[in-house]
Amino acid sequence: MIATLAIILSFQLVGEIAARALDLPLPGPVVGLLLLVATCILRPSIAERIRPTTLGLLQHLSLFFVPAGVGIVAHWGLLREYGLGLALALAGSTVLAIGAGALAFTAVARLTGSEDPSAMKAPGDD
């Protein structure tokens, strides 16, 4: 577990340095993500080594958003001031974006013949 954390933090560190040094439009952790993928392609043994702890970490991805989420409570007054308009803008645009994005994805998958039967949801699933 500690070795995996050290590996992941190292990728983040290199990512942060690269993003700043090269003035990239991506945040450091995203650069770290790309470097991790590249490293796993070159050395598949790394992927196996970090797998258990990494997948465990991702199982609880929600947890890491909680502190920032509590910030909503801190800005409650400001949010209430613009209440209805902001709520409808957030809810409406999110519904439209998820729906339109998913339909565009499946339509182009059908057109280009890149459908993937192994990635289909079974009828009973959530």
Added chain:
Amino acid sequence: MTDPLLIWSYLSEGPLLWLTATLVAYLIGDAVFRATHRKSWANPVLIAVVVLGLLLWGTGTDYATYFEGAQFVHFMLGPATVALGLPLYDNLPRVKKAAWPMLAGLVVGSSVAVLSALAIAKAFGIQGSVLASLAPKSTTAPVAIGIAERIGGQPTLTAALVLLTGIFGAIIVTPLLNALRVRDWRARGFSVGVAAHGIGTARAFQVNETAGAFSGIGMGLNAVLTAIIAPLALRLFGG
């Protein structure tokens, strides 16, 4: 026996109390989520935020004090983002096959997210810095804050809007895409990653690993595209 007030003043100084409270609130959220057979409306982030919000309000604690303890959990967002590289690596053959569908889902999802949000808000008379704060709300928080600063938004308002968008997207995605009969895990994950960033991605991982991997990619690509679209869209709506 020591005066309880002294114990409280000791606890309210250090990070121990709010760090523990954050983990416990999340475990409560996660337990409710499981007890409801993983229903999307029982979102663990939402439940934990409500529990902690009530606790802060009840004890008269401000957000800055809370965050001193919670920052250790917040810090883990960075490593967790790096960790998304592993499911991406595992799904590389699928990802290569899905380049065109992803491009379509990205361009459509990202533009619809920005344009429709600005159009609806404008119709309700919202303008100026609030409109600018709204534009990047589907993007992952650190990038959204950067975009908002550049186009004249309020960073803290943007952060709150980003989080609300993520929670709402994570709750709505399953019933919405079931109603639209989208059965492709790749499309389901990718679209929620584009529209509802990391919290949507967390939801996708709860349901299916392929959906989670595509959601992570959608989140990353949308961060880049929104940085380009948001300023243009804001100019279009006269923000």
